[in-house]
Amino acid sequence: MEFQERFATEEACREYLFASRWPDGFVCPACGSARAGEMHRRRLLWQCKDCAFQTSATAGTVMHGTHTPLRTWFWAAYLVATHHPGISAKQLQRQLGLSRYETAWLILQKLRRAMVAPERELLKREVEIDEFWLGGYEEGLKGSRQRGKKALVGVAIEVRGAGSGRLRLAVLPDSSGPTLRDFTVTTTEKAAIVHTDGLQSYRVLAEHGYDHRRRPQGTAAPGEQLLPRAHRAISNLKAWMHGTHRGVSDEHLPVYLDEYVFRHNRRGTPMAAFQTLLGLGAVHRPTTYRQITRRAA
Secondary structure (H helix, E strand, O other), X not given: OHHHHHOOOHHHHHHHHHHHHOOXXXXXXXXXXXXXXXXXXXOOEEEEOOOOOEEEOOOOOOOOOOOOOHHHHHHHHHHHHHOOOOOXXXXXXXXXXXXOHHHHHHHHHHXXXXXXXXXXXXXXXXXXXXXXXXXXXXXXXXXXXXXXXXXXXEXXXXXXXXXXXXXXXXXXXXXXXXXXXXXXXXXXXXXXXXXXXXXXXXHHHHHHOOEEEEEOHHHOOOOOOOOHHXXXXXXXXXXXXXXXXXXXOXXXXXXXXXXXXXXXXXXXXXXXXXXXXXXXXXOOOOOXXXXXXXXXX
């Protein structure tokens, strides 16, 4: 109710968007002038009074070039950020009252691509790292690390007492030493304590500035999990993928992993997640439909 009251009109959404883009007042991206006049095309276009450069309040955001009402975008962002189990394009279409499924799907894909901050901080202090297969059961595979048609995914999660901190997920090409080293370097700060299982590939971590604490599976007590926080995150991810997003293609899997990370890392602050989602969109280059579907121009 609070959200609906705050963003009940297009004007309220425009004011919020303008304040988010220019919190200290309008600044021309071309000449730096603070003098601007509002144009009348949907009241989203501004023109500098000194150099006549025109810029839109939606330029560079997930809403760039949109013909969809801002209220629809805001409500979609709120649902994506706060709906605990996640939301599919079909569910979003029903919630927004959209006539076309493709519109809901495109909105959802654009929001997902705005979920990763380009300069996000590395995980700190103490981290569990593991890798796992994501996909359904396949007959004929032997060994826990045979690929088949499944995707290999790396997981890194901060240890915070008995609980979990921030999470990172990424699709991996293989489980070799160089791959796991690169995944660790891109997710975890140097000198952190890194817990892994006994896979030999992780031995390279000690050579790259990490306090590596390796535990082979055989050292676990009956019923004990070697990496409880990582395994909990993996289990929750699989349940989420199966319950909300069935049949995700390999092409789009990284975007779904980003969505899950976004939800996990902001699970205690749902309204802040909505604000972050729209704010993050302003630091990403706009994503077009052709880029999302990878169709030839």
